Amino acid sequence: MDSLHLHFDIDGSDFTSAGEAASELKRVLRQLGFPPEIIRRCAISMYEGEINMVIHANGGTVDVYIDSDEIIFELIDSGPGIADVELAMQEGYSTASQEVRDLGFGAGMGLPNMKRYTDQIIVDSIVGVGTAVFMSIKLE
Amino acid sequence: MKHSVTLDKEKCKGCTTCMKHCPTEAIRVRRGRAHIIQDRCIDCGQCIRVCPHHAKKAICDPFDRIEDYKFTVAMPAPSFYGQFSNLDDVNIVLQALLDIGFDAVFEVSRAAEIISDITRKTYDEETEKRTGPIISSACPATVRLICMRFPKLIPNLHKMIAPVELAAMRAREEAVKKSGLSPEEIGVFFITPCPAKVTADRYPLFLEERVIDGTFSMADIYKRVLGPMKKVKEPRQISKSGIMGIGWARVGGESSALLKEHHLAVDGIENVIDILEDVENGLLPEVEFLELNACTQGCVGGCLTVENPYTAKSRIRKLMKYLPVSKNKAEPEDAEAILALAKKVPEYVPVWQLSEDREDAMRIFMEIADLRRRLPGLDCGSCGAPSCRSFAEDVATNFASEEDCIFHMRERMQYMAGGGDADEYLPPPFRRTDGEESDEKDNDHDDFG
The missing domain is CATH 3.30.70.20 (Alpha-Beta Plaits)
Structure with missing residues:
Protein backbone atom coordinates (compact mmCIF):
# COMPACT_ATOMS: atom_id res chain seq x y z
CA MET A 1 0.00 0.00 0.00
CA ASP A 2 1.32 3.44 -0.92
CA SER A 3 1.49 6.02 1.80
CA LEU A 4 -1.30 8.52 1.91
CA HIS A 5 -0.17 12.08 1.40
CA LEU A 6 -1.93 15.17 2.71
CA HIS A 7 -0.79 18.68 1.93
CA PHE A 8 -1.71 21.80 3.89
CA ASP A 9 -0.92 25.42 3.10
CA ILE A 10 -0.80 27.41 6.31
CA ASP A 11 -1.96 31.00 5.92
CA GLY A 12 0.35 33.14 8.03
CA SER A 13 -1.71 36.30 7.90
CA ASP A 14 -4.72 35.04 9.78
CA PHE A 15 -4.90 33.93 13.38
CA THR A 16 -8.57 33.09 13.09
CA SER A 17 -7.94 30.25 10.67
CA ALA A 18 -5.08 28.78 12.73
CA GLY A 19 -6.01 25.27 13.80
CA GLU A 20 -7.94 24.43 10.65
CA ALA A 21 -5.25 22.10 9.36
CA ALA A 22 -5.21 20.24 12.68
CA SER A 23 -9.01 19.86 12.55
CA GLU A 24 -8.79 18.64 8.99
CA LEU A 25 -6.11 16.10 9.87
CA LYS A 26 -8.20 14.80 12.79
CA ARG A 27 -11.13 14.31 10.48
CA VAL A 28 -9.05 12.26 8.08
CA LEU A 29 -7.54 10.14 10.87
CA ARG A 30 -11.03 9.42 12.22
CA GLN A 31 -12.12 8.33 8.77
CA LEU A 32 -9.14 6.03 8.53
CA GLY A 33 -10.05 4.49 11.87
CA PHE A 34 -6.98 5.44 13.91
CA PRO A 35 -7.25 4.96 17.68
CA PRO A 36 -8.18 8.09 19.69
CA GLU A 37 -4.75 8.32 21.35
CA ILE A 38 -2.93 8.51 18.02
CA ILE A 39 -5.43 11.08 16.76
CA ARG A 40 -4.82 13.25 19.82
CA ARG A 41 -1.04 13.10 19.52
CA CYS A 42 -1.21 14.00 15.84
CA ALA A 43 -3.67 16.81 16.54
CA ILE A 44 -1.51 18.44 19.20
CA SER A 45 1.70 18.11 17.18
CA MET A 46 0.02 19.47 14.08
CA TYR A 47 -1.68 22.28 15.93
CA GLU A 48 1.50 23.46 17.62
CA GLY A 49 3.39 23.34 14.33
CA GLU A 50 0.65 25.26 12.60
CA ILE A 51 0.55 27.96 15.29
CA ASN A 52 4.34 28.30 15.25
CA MET A 53 4.23 29.01 11.54
CA VAL A 54 1.54 31.64 11.98
CA ILE A 55 3.25 33.35 14.90
CA HIS A 56 6.83 33.33 13.70
CA ALA A 57 7.09 32.56 10.01
CA ASN A 58 4.15 34.13 8.20
CA GLY A 59 2.83 30.71 7.23
CA GLY A 60 4.29 27.73 5.44
CA THR A 61 3.41 24.24 4.34
CA VAL A 62 2.76 20.95 6.09
CA ASP A 63 2.96 17.59 4.37
CA VAL A 64 1.66 14.56 6.21
CA TYR A 65 2.47 11.03 5.06
CA ILE A 66 0.43 8.22 6.53
CA ASP A 67 2.22 4.87 6.23
CA SER A 68 1.34 1.49 7.59
CA ASP A 69 3.81 1.83 10.46
CA GLU A 70 4.16 5.58 11.05
CA ILE A 71 2.77 9.03 10.40
CA ILE A 72 5.35 11.54 9.19
CA PHE A 73 5.03 15.32 9.30
CA GLU A 74 7.14 17.72 7.28
CA LEU A 75 6.69 21.34 8.22
CA ILE A 76 8.51 23.86 6.07
CA ASP A 77 8.55 27.62 6.35
CA SER A 78 10.70 30.46 5.08
CA GLY A 79 10.50 32.47 8.28
CA PRO A 80 13.30 34.04 10.33
CA GLY A 81 14.71 30.69 11.47
CA ILE A 82 15.60 29.60 14.99
CA ALA A 83 18.98 30.78 16.30
CA ASP A 84 19.26 28.27 19.12
CA VAL A 85 17.18 25.17 18.51
CA GLU A 86 18.13 23.57 21.83
CA LEU A 87 16.90 26.61 23.73
CA ALA A 88 13.67 26.70 21.69
CA MET A 89 12.99 23.11 22.68
CA GLN A 90 12.90 24.09 26.37
CA GLU A 91 9.52 24.57 27.99
CA GLY A 92 8.58 28.19 28.54
CA TYR A 93 11.16 29.68 26.19
CA SER A 94 9.53 31.97 23.66
CA THR A 95 10.47 34.82 21.36
CA ALA A 96 6.84 35.69 20.61
CA SER A 97 5.93 39.37 20.66
CA GLN A 98 3.76 40.89 23.39
CA GLU A 99 1.00 41.30 20.81
CA VAL A 100 1.02 37.57 20.17
CA ARG A 101 1.11 36.80 23.90
CA ASP A 102 -1.89 39.05 24.43
CA LEU A 103 -3.78 36.80 22.03
CA GLY A 104 -3.07 33.89 24.35
CA PHE A 105 -0.25 32.35 22.33
CA GLY A 106 3.50 32.33 22.80
CA ALA A 107 3.70 30.39 26.06
CA GLY A 108 6.84 28.63 24.91
CA MET A 109 5.20 25.22 24.71
CA GLY A 110 5.12 24.82 20.94
CA LEU A 111 8.24 22.82 20.16
CA PRO A 112 8.32 21.12 23.61
CA ASN A 113 4.78 19.82 23.00
CA MET A 114 5.68 18.67 19.52
CA LYS A 115 8.59 16.79 21.01
CA ARG A 116 6.49 15.34 23.79
CA TYR A 117 3.74 13.97 21.57
CA THR A 118 5.87 12.55 18.76
CA ASP A 119 8.33 9.66 18.72
CA GLN A 120 10.95 11.51 16.78
CA ILE A 121 11.54 15.15 15.94
CA ILE A 122 14.25 16.81 13.89
CA VAL A 123 14.42 20.59 13.68
CA ASP A 124 16.53 22.01 10.92
CA SER A 125 16.82 25.76 10.84
CA ILE A 126 18.94 28.41 9.19
CA VAL A 127 18.58 31.97 10.45
CA GLY A 128 17.26 34.20 7.70
CA VAL A 129 16.31 31.25 5.48
CA GLY A 130 13.67 29.24 7.28
CA THR A 131 12.86 26.21 9.36
CA ALA A 132 12.06 22.61 8.54
CA VAL A 133 10.59 20.31 11.18
CA PHE A 134 10.31 16.57 10.67
CA MET A 135 8.20 14.58 13.09
CA SER A 136 7.24 10.96 13.27
CA ILE A 137 4.55 9.17 15.24
CA LYS A 138 4.94 5.40 15.24
CA LEU A 139 1.89 3.21 14.89
CA GLU A 140 1.48 0.22 17.22
CA MET B 1 -31.43 3.34 18.71
CA ILE B 59 -41.27 12.48 19.47
CA CYS B 60 -42.23 12.68 23.14
CA ASP B 61 -44.85 10.72 25.04
CA PRO B 62 -48.56 11.58 24.69
CA PHE B 63 -50.05 13.16 27.80
CA ASP B 64 -52.60 10.37 28.32
CA ARG B 65 -49.74 8.10 29.33
CA ILE B 66 -50.45 9.32 32.87
CA GLU B 67 -53.62 7.22 32.74
CA ASP B 68 -51.46 4.10 32.76
CA TYR B 69 -50.40 4.63 36.36
CA LYS B 70 -52.22 4.80 39.70
CA PHE B 71 -50.00 7.58 40.97
CA THR B 72 -48.05 10.04 38.82
CA VAL B 73 -45.25 12.48 39.50
CA ALA B 74 -44.33 15.44 37.30
CA MET B 75 -40.65 16.33 37.10
CA PRO B 76 -40.28 19.78 35.54
CA ALA B 77 -36.84 20.77 34.23
CA PRO B 78 -35.79 24.10 35.77
CA SER B 79 -35.98 25.74 32.33
CA PHE B 80 -39.78 25.29 32.57
CA TYR B 81 -39.97 28.17 35.04
CA GLY B 82 -38.52 30.57 32.50
CA GLN B 83 -41.44 30.08 30.10
CA PHE B 84 -44.00 32.23 31.94
CA SER B 85 -44.27 36.01 31.91
CA ASN B 86 -44.71 37.80 35.23
CA LEU B 87 -44.15 34.67 37.24
CA ASP B 88 -42.81 35.53 40.68
CA ASP B 89 -43.34 32.22 42.45
CA VAL B 90 -42.50 28.79 41.03
CA ASN B 91 -45.10 27.26 43.37
CA ILE B 92 -47.81 28.56 41.03
CA VAL B 93 -46.37 26.38 38.24
CA LEU B 94 -46.02 23.37 40.53
CA GLN B 95 -49.60 23.77 41.86
CA ALA B 96 -50.90 23.94 38.27
CA LEU B 97 -49.10 20.67 37.47
CA LEU B 98 -51.07 19.04 40.27
CA ASP B 99 -54.26 20.64 38.96
CA ILE B 100 -53.85 19.15 35.49
CA GLY B 101 -53.72 15.60 36.84
CA PHE B 102 -50.37 14.77 38.41
CA ASP B 103 -50.49 13.44 41.98
CA ALA B 104 -47.16 14.92 42.99
CA VAL B 105 -44.27 16.99 41.69
CA PHE B 106 -40.56 16.53 42.10
CA GLU B 107 -38.44 19.35 40.77
CA VAL B 108 -35.41 18.28 38.74
CA SER B 109 -33.63 21.27 40.31
CA ARG B 110 -33.68 19.44 43.68
CA ALA B 111 -31.69 16.58 42.21
CA ALA B 112 -29.43 19.08 40.44
CA GLU B 113 -28.52 20.57 43.81
CA ILE B 114 -27.63 17.15 45.19
CA ILE B 115 -25.47 16.45 42.15
CA SER B 116 -23.77 19.85 42.44
CA ASP B 117 -23.06 19.09 46.09
CA ILE B 118 -21.49 15.71 45.27
CA THR B 119 -19.47 17.21 42.42
CA ARG B 120 -18.18 19.94 44.75
CA LYS B 121 -17.08 17.37 47.28
CA THR B 122 -15.30 15.12 44.80
CA TYR B 123 -13.98 17.97 42.67
CA ASP B 124 -10.37 18.11 43.87
CA GLU B 125 -9.94 14.37 43.69
CA GLU B 126 -11.47 14.26 40.21
CA THR B 127 -9.41 17.12 38.78
CA GLU B 128 -6.23 15.61 40.17
CA LYS B 129 -6.68 12.17 38.68
CA ARG B 130 -7.13 13.28 35.09
CA THR B 131 -5.34 15.31 32.46
CA GLY B 132 -7.55 18.02 31.06
CA PRO B 133 -10.89 19.21 32.38
CA ILE B 134 -13.84 17.36 33.86
CA ILE B 135 -16.40 17.65 31.06
CA SER B 136 -20.00 17.95 32.21
CA SER B 137 -22.22 15.12 31.03
CA ALA B 138 -25.50 16.94 31.73
CA CYS B 139 -26.24 17.74 28.07
CA PRO B 140 -26.81 14.41 26.29
CA ALA B 141 -26.41 15.93 22.83
CA THR B 142 -22.86 17.01 23.65
CA VAL B 143 -22.06 13.65 25.26
CA ARG B 144 -23.10 11.90 22.05
CA LEU B 145 -21.10 14.39 20.02
CA ILE B 146 -18.00 13.63 22.10
CA CYS B 147 -18.54 9.89 21.64
CA MET B 148 -18.50 10.32 17.86
CA ARG B 149 -16.08 13.09 17.23
CA PHE B 150 -13.84 13.57 20.29
CA PRO B 151 -13.17 10.03 21.51
CA LYS B 152 -10.01 10.98 23.35
CA LEU B 153 -12.12 13.20 25.59
CA ILE B 154 -14.52 10.40 26.64
CA PRO B 155 -12.47 9.67 29.80
CA ASN B 156 -12.87 13.34 30.73
CA LEU B 157 -16.66 13.07 30.86
CA HIS B 158 -18.09 13.55 34.33
CA LYS B 159 -19.14 10.07 35.41
CA MET B 160 -22.48 11.07 36.83
CA ILE B 161 -26.12 10.24 36.22
CA ALA B 162 -28.38 13.03 34.97
CA PRO B 163 -30.26 15.19 37.51
CA VAL B 164 -33.57 13.98 36.06
CA GLU B 165 -32.56 10.36 36.63
CA LEU B 166 -31.77 11.03 40.27
CA ALA B 167 -35.02 12.99 40.51
CA ALA B 168 -36.93 10.01 39.08
CA MET B 169 -35.50 7.60 41.64
CA ARG B 170 -36.16 9.96 44.53
CA ALA B 171 -39.64 10.82 43.26
CA ARG B 172 -40.57 7.15 43.08
CA GLU B 173 -39.32 6.50 46.61
CA GLU B 174 -41.29 9.46 47.95
CA ALA B 175 -44.40 8.38 46.05
CA VAL B 176 -44.21 4.83 47.37
CA LYS B 177 -44.11 6.15 50.93
CA LYS B 178 -46.90 8.60 50.35
CA SER B 179 -49.30 6.35 48.43
CA GLY B 180 -48.50 2.89 49.80
CA LEU B 181 -48.45 1.61 46.20
CA SER B 182 -45.74 -0.53 44.66
CA PRO B 183 -43.00 1.16 42.58
CA GLU B 184 -44.45 -0.20 39.29
CA GLU B 185 -47.76 1.46 39.95
CA ILE B 186 -46.11 4.85 40.05
CA GLY B 187 -45.38 6.80 36.88
CA VAL B 188 -42.63 9.42 36.95
CA PHE B 189 -42.66 11.85 34.01
CA PHE B 190 -40.11 14.36 32.87
CA ILE B 191 -41.06 17.70 31.34
CA THR B 192 -38.22 18.21 28.87
CA PRO B 193 -36.84 21.24 27.05
CA CYS B 194 -35.20 19.19 24.28
CA PRO B 195 -35.28 15.95 22.27
CA ALA B 196 -31.77 14.92 23.38
CA LYS B 197 -33.11 14.36 26.88
CA VAL B 198 -35.99 12.31 25.49
CA THR B 199 -33.52 9.95 23.83
CA ALA B 200 -31.30 9.93 26.94
CA ASP B 201 -34.31 8.96 29.03
CA ARG B 202 -34.90 5.95 26.77
CA TYR B 203 -31.24 5.05 26.41
CA PRO B 204 -29.46 6.24 29.55
CA LEU B 205 -25.84 7.32 29.12
CA PHE B 206 -24.42 6.20 32.48
CA LEU B 207 -27.22 4.21 34.12
CA GLU B 208 -27.71 0.58 33.25
CA GLU B 209 -31.49 0.76 33.14
CA ARG B 210 -33.94 3.53 32.45
CA VAL B 211 -35.69 4.98 35.48
CA ILE B 212 -38.08 7.48 33.88
CA ASP B 213 -41.49 6.26 32.73
CA GLY B 214 -42.06 8.89 30.10
CA THR B 215 -41.16 12.32 28.81
CA PHE B 216 -43.47 15.17 27.89
CA SER B 217 -42.60 18.11 25.71
CA MET B 218 -42.30 21.37 27.61
CA ALA B 219 -44.36 23.12 24.94
CA ASP B 220 -47.19 20.60 25.42
CA ILE B 221 -47.29 20.96 29.21
CA TYR B 222 -46.97 24.74 28.90
CA LYS B 223 -50.23 24.84 26.97
CA ARG B 224 -51.96 22.70 29.60
CA VAL B 225 -50.88 24.64 32.70
CA LEU B 226 -51.45 28.19 31.46
CA GLY B 227 -55.19 28.20 32.28
CA PRO B 228 -54.90 26.42 35.64
CA MET B 229 -52.02 28.73 36.64
CA LYS B 230 -54.32 31.74 36.36
CA LYS B 231 -56.72 30.13 38.84
CA VAL B 232 -54.07 29.50 41.49
CA LYS B 233 -54.72 32.17 44.11
CA GLU B 234 -52.57 31.28 47.08
CA PRO B 235 -50.06 28.63 46.11
CA ARG B 236 -48.87 26.18 48.73
CA GLN B 237 -45.15 25.97 49.42
CA ILE B 238 -44.27 22.98 47.21
CA SER B 239 -40.87 24.00 45.81
CA LYS B 240 -37.84 22.63 47.57
CA SER B 241 -35.00 24.06 45.55
CA GLY B 242 -32.85 27.15 45.57
CA ILE B 243 -30.68 29.27 43.30
CA MET B 244 -28.18 26.53 42.52
CA GLY B 245 -30.73 24.04 41.28
CA ILE B 246 -32.88 26.44 39.30
CA GLY B 247 -29.72 28.03 37.91
CA TRP B 248 -29.03 24.84 35.92
CA ALA B 249 -31.69 26.13 33.51
CA ARG B 250 -29.24 28.39 31.79
CA VAL B 251 -25.62 28.36 30.67
CA GLY B 252 -23.18 28.74 33.55
CA GLY B 253 -25.62 27.47 36.17
CA GLU B 254 -24.10 24.05 36.58
CA SER B 255 -20.54 25.33 36.73
CA SER B 256 -21.17 28.28 39.03
CA ALA B 257 -22.87 25.90 41.50
CA LEU B 258 -19.45 24.28 41.95
CA LEU B 259 -18.10 27.43 43.61
CA LYS B 260 -14.76 26.94 41.89
CA GLU B 261 -12.76 29.37 39.88
CA HIS B 262 -11.46 27.55 36.83
CA HIS B 263 -14.58 26.63 34.97
CA LEU B 264 -15.76 27.41 31.48
CA ALA B 265 -19.36 27.31 30.31
CA VAL B 266 -20.15 27.13 26.59
CA ASP B 267 -23.48 27.28 24.78
CA GLY B 268 -24.51 26.67 21.17
CA ILE B 269 -23.49 23.50 19.33
CA GLU B 270 -21.00 25.22 17.00
CA ASN B 271 -19.25 26.89 19.94
CA VAL B 272 -19.21 23.55 21.74
CA ILE B 273 -17.47 21.93 18.77
CA ASP B 274 -14.89 24.76 18.61
CA ILE B 275 -14.08 24.46 22.31
CA LEU B 276 -13.78 20.68 22.11
CA GLU B 277 -11.38 21.09 19.17
CA ASP B 278 -9.30 23.43 21.34
CA VAL B 279 -9.28 21.04 24.29
CA GLU B 280 -8.32 18.17 22.01
CA ASN B 281 -5.48 20.26 20.59
CA GLY B 282 -4.11 20.65 24.10
CA LEU B 283 -5.29 24.22 24.65
CA LEU B 284 -7.07 25.58 27.75
CA PRO B 285 -4.92 23.69 30.28
CA GLU B 286 -6.21 26.00 33.04
CA VAL B 287 -9.82 24.85 32.70
CA GLU B 288 -10.82 22.34 35.39
CA PHE B 289 -14.53 22.04 34.66
CA LEU B 290 -16.07 22.38 31.23
CA GLU B 291 -19.82 22.86 31.00
CA LEU B 292 -21.20 22.30 27.52
CA ASN B 293 -24.69 23.15 26.33
CA ALA B 294 -25.76 22.27 22.80
CA CYS B 295 -28.49 24.93 22.90
CA THR B 296 -28.09 28.70 22.91
CA GLN B 297 -28.11 29.99 26.48
CA GLY B 298 -28.33 26.44 27.79
CA CYS B 299 -31.48 24.42 28.44
CA VAL B 300 -33.72 27.52 28.20
CA GLY B 301 -32.76 27.42 24.51
CA GLY B 302 -34.04 23.88 23.96
CA CYS B 303 -36.19 23.44 20.86
CA LEU B 304 -39.18 22.21 22.88
CA THR B 305 -39.36 25.40 24.94
CA VAL B 306 -41.85 28.12 24.13
CA GLU B 307 -40.03 31.29 25.06
CA ASN B 308 -37.03 32.98 23.45
CA PRO B 309 -33.90 31.71 25.26
CA TYR B 310 -32.73 35.18 26.29
CA THR B 311 -36.12 36.13 27.68
CA ALA B 312 -36.36 32.85 29.57
CA LYS B 313 -32.86 33.32 30.95
CA SER B 314 -33.67 36.76 32.30
CA ARG B 315 -36.85 35.43 33.93
CA ILE B 316 -34.90 32.65 35.60
CA ARG B 317 -32.54 35.25 37.01
CA LYS B 318 -35.48 37.24 38.39
CA LEU B 319 -37.03 34.13 39.96
CA MET B 320 -33.78 33.22 41.70
CA LYS B 321 -33.46 36.61 43.35
CA TYR B 322 -35.38 35.82 46.53
CA LEU B 323 -34.43 32.18 46.88
CA PRO B 324 -31.91 30.65 49.27
CA VAL B 325 -28.67 29.45 47.69
CA SER B 326 -29.45 25.75 47.94
CA LYS B 327 -31.95 23.54 49.78
CA ASN B 328 -30.55 20.08 49.02
CA LYS B 329 -27.39 18.34 50.08
CA ALA B 330 -25.97 14.85 49.80
CA GLU B 331 -25.04 12.95 52.94
CA PRO B 332 -21.71 11.10 52.54
CA GLU B 333 -23.29 7.64 52.19
CA ASP B 334 -25.84 9.15 49.80
CA ALA B 335 -23.08 10.59 47.66
CA GLU B 336 -21.34 7.26 47.44
CA ALA B 337 -24.53 5.46 46.41
CA ILE B 338 -25.28 8.05 43.73
CA LEU B 339 -21.75 7.96 42.34
CA ALA B 340 -21.97 4.16 42.15
CA LEU B 341 -25.06 4.41 39.93
CA ALA B 342 -22.96 5.63 36.99
CA LYS B 343 -21.87 2.13 36.00
CA LYS B 344 -21.69 2.47 32.24
CA VAL B 345 -19.10 4.48 30.36
CA PRO B 346 -20.11 5.89 26.98
CA GLU B 347 -18.17 4.31 24.13
CA TYR B 348 -16.46 5.64 21.03
CA VAL B 349 -18.86 5.40 18.10
CA PRO B 350 -16.66 5.68 15.00
CA VAL B 351 -19.41 6.81 12.60
CA TRP B 352 -16.94 8.48 10.26
CA GLN B 353 -14.68 5.49 9.88
CA LEU B 354 -14.65 4.54 6.20
CA SER B 355 -13.79 0.89 6.70
CA GLU B 356 -12.79 -1.49 9.48
CA ASP B 357 -9.73 -2.35 7.45
CA ARG B 358 -7.07 0.39 7.39
CA GLU B 359 -5.87 -0.34 3.86
CA ASP B 360 -9.41 -0.38 2.58
CA ALA B 361 -10.11 2.90 4.40
CA MET B 362 -7.04 4.44 2.76
CA ARG B 363 -8.17 3.29 -0.64
CA ILE B 364 -11.62 4.81 -0.11
CA PHE B 365 -10.02 7.98 1.21
CA MET B 366 -7.93 8.36 -1.94
CA GLU B 367 -11.03 7.86 -4.01
CA ILE B 368 -12.71 10.64 -2.02
CA ALA B 369 -9.72 12.95 -2.57
CA ASP B 370 -9.84 12.15 -6.28
CA LEU B 371 -13.58 12.80 -6.50
CA ARG B 372 -13.24 16.08 -4.65
CA ARG B 373 -10.87 17.36 -7.28
CA ARG B 374 -13.58 16.79 -9.88
CA LEU B 375 -16.34 18.47 -7.86
CA PRO B 376 -16.98 22.24 -7.99
CA GLY B 377 -16.60 22.87 -4.24
CA LEU B 378 -19.70 25.07 -4.13
CA ASP B 379 -21.45 23.01 -1.47
CA CYS B 380 -24.73 23.84 -3.23
CA GLY B 381 -26.59 20.89 -1.74
CA SER B 382 -28.35 20.04 -5.01
CA CYS B 383 -27.02 16.48 -4.84
CA GLY B 384 -28.71 15.98 -1.48
CA ALA B 385 -25.50 16.05 0.58
CA PRO B 386 -24.49 19.02 2.75
CA SER B 387 -21.14 19.63 1.04
CA CYS B 388 -19.09 18.49 -1.93
CA ARG B 389 -16.89 16.71 0.55
CA SER B 390 -19.69 14.73 2.16
CA PHE B 391 -21.03 14.00 -1.31
CA ALA B 392 -17.64 12.58 -2.31
CA GLU B 393 -17.71 10.45 0.86
CA ASP B 394 -21.19 9.24 -0.03
CA VAL B 395 -20.10 8.34 -3.57
CA ALA B 396 -16.97 6.51 -2.39
CA THR B 397 -18.99 4.51 0.12
CA ASN B 398 -21.72 3.74 -2.44
CA PHE B 399 -24.46 5.89 -0.93
CA ALA B 400 -24.62 8.22 -3.92
CA SER B 401 -23.63 8.32 -7.57
CA GLU B 402 -21.23 10.84 -9.04
CA GLU B 403 -23.91 11.58 -11.61
CA ASP B 404 -26.02 13.19 -8.86
CA CYS B 405 -23.84 16.30 -9.01
CA ILE B 406 -25.49 19.05 -11.03
CA PHE B 407 -22.19 19.84 -12.73
CA HIS B 408 -21.98 16.33 -14.04
CA MET B 409 -25.54 16.75 -15.16
CA ARG B 410 -24.34 19.72 -17.18
CA GLU B 411 -21.98 17.46 -19.07
CA ARG B 412 -24.72 14.96 -19.70
CA MET B 413 -27.02 17.65 -20.98
CA GLN B 414 -24.33 18.98 -23.27
CA TYR B 415 -23.99 15.52 -24.69
CA MET B 416 -27.74 15.22 -25.11
CA ALA B 417 -27.91 18.65 -26.72
CA GLY B 418 -25.52 17.39 -29.37
CA GLY B 419 -22.35 18.84 -27.90
CA GLY B 420 -23.76 22.36 -27.60
CA ASP B 421 -23.73 24.41 -24.44
CA ALA B 422 -26.21 23.36 -21.79
CA ASP B 423 -25.69 26.58 -19.83
CA GLU B 424 -29.11 28.04 -20.47
CA TYR B 425 -30.82 24.99 -19.05
CA LEU B 426 -29.09 25.38 -15.71
CA PRO B 427 -30.21 27.59 -12.81
CA PRO B 428 -28.35 30.92 -12.52
CA PRO B 429 -25.91 29.90 -9.77
CA PHE B 430 -24.49 27.14 -11.96
CA ARG B 431 -24.19 28.97 -15.29
CA ARG B 432 -20.75 29.68 -16.58
CA THR B 433 -21.71 32.69 -18.71
CA ASP B 434 -23.82 35.64 -17.61
CA GLY B 435 -25.73 35.94 -20.87
CA GLU B 436 -27.94 38.97 -21.39
CA GLU B 437 -28.76 39.91 -17.82
CA SER B 438 -32.07 41.70 -18.44
CA ASP B 439 -33.50 39.21 -20.93
CA GLU B 440 -32.44 36.24 -18.88
CA LYS B 441 -34.25 37.32 -15.77
CA ASP B 442 -37.68 36.54 -17.19
CA ASN B 443 -36.48 33.31 -18.72
CA ASP B 444 -35.25 32.17 -15.34
CA HIS B 445 -38.74 32.38 -13.97
CA ASP B 446 -40.24 30.64 -16.97
CA ASP B 447 -37.81 27.77 -16.88
CA PHE B 448 -37.18 27.22 -13.21
CA GLY B 449 -39.72 29.26 -11.23
Missing part, protein backbone atom coordinates in the same frame (compact mmCIF):
# COMPACT_ATOMS: atom_id res chain seq x y z
CA LYS B 2 -34.76 5.07 18.20
CA HIS B 3 -34.18 8.81 18.14
CA SER B 4 -36.58 11.43 19.36
CA VAL B 5 -35.87 13.66 16.36
CA THR B 6 -37.89 12.45 13.38
CA LEU B 7 -39.31 13.62 10.10
CA ASP B 8 -42.92 14.32 9.23
CA LYS B 9 -42.91 12.97 5.68
CA GLU B 10 -46.08 14.83 4.73
CA LYS B 11 -44.66 18.22 5.61
CA CYS B 12 -41.15 17.82 4.26
CA LYS B 13 -40.53 19.54 0.92
CA GLY B 14 -36.95 18.40 0.54
CA CYS B 15 -35.58 21.95 0.76
CA THR B 16 -32.10 21.11 2.20
CA THR B 17 -32.28 23.71 5.02
CA CYS B 18 -31.97 21.12 7.80
CA MET B 19 -29.25 19.29 5.91
CA LYS B 20 -27.16 22.46 5.75
CA HIS B 21 -27.50 23.13 9.49
CA CYS B 22 -26.89 19.65 10.87
CA PRO B 23 -23.68 19.76 12.95
CA THR B 24 -22.89 16.08 12.40
CA GLU B 25 -23.82 15.92 8.68
CA ALA B 26 -26.51 13.40 9.56
CA ILE B 27 -29.08 14.46 6.95
CA ARG B 28 -29.37 13.68 3.25
CA VAL B 29 -32.17 14.65 0.89
CA ARG B 30 -33.49 11.97 -1.44
CA ARG B 31 -36.59 11.94 -3.62
CA GLY B 32 -37.81 15.25 -2.24
CA ARG B 33 -37.44 14.31 1.40
CA ALA B 34 -34.93 14.60 4.19
CA HIS B 35 -33.49 11.40 5.61
CA ILE B 36 -31.73 11.17 8.95
CA ILE B 37 -28.68 8.91 9.19
CA GLN B 38 -29.57 7.37 12.54
CA ASP B 39 -26.03 6.57 13.67
CA ARG B 40 -24.93 10.16 13.28
CA CYS B 41 -27.91 11.94 14.87
CA ILE B 42 -27.21 13.39 18.33
CA ASP B 43 -30.77 14.71 18.82
CA CYS B 44 -29.53 18.27 19.22
CA GLY B 45 -32.70 19.60 17.62
CA GLN B 46 -30.93 22.02 15.27
CA CYS B 47 -33.00 20.71 12.33
CA ILE B 48 -36.23 21.22 14.27
CA ARG B 49 -35.27 24.83 14.89
CA VAL B 50 -34.41 25.67 11.30
CA CYS B 51 -37.04 23.73 9.30
CA PRO B 52 -39.26 26.32 7.59
CA HIS B 53 -42.02 23.74 7.09
CA HIS B 54 -42.05 22.33 10.62
CA ALA B 55 -41.40 18.91 9.18
CA LYS B 56 -38.82 17.99 11.79
CA LYS B 57 -40.23 17.11 15.15
CA ALA B 58 -39.35 15.56 18.48
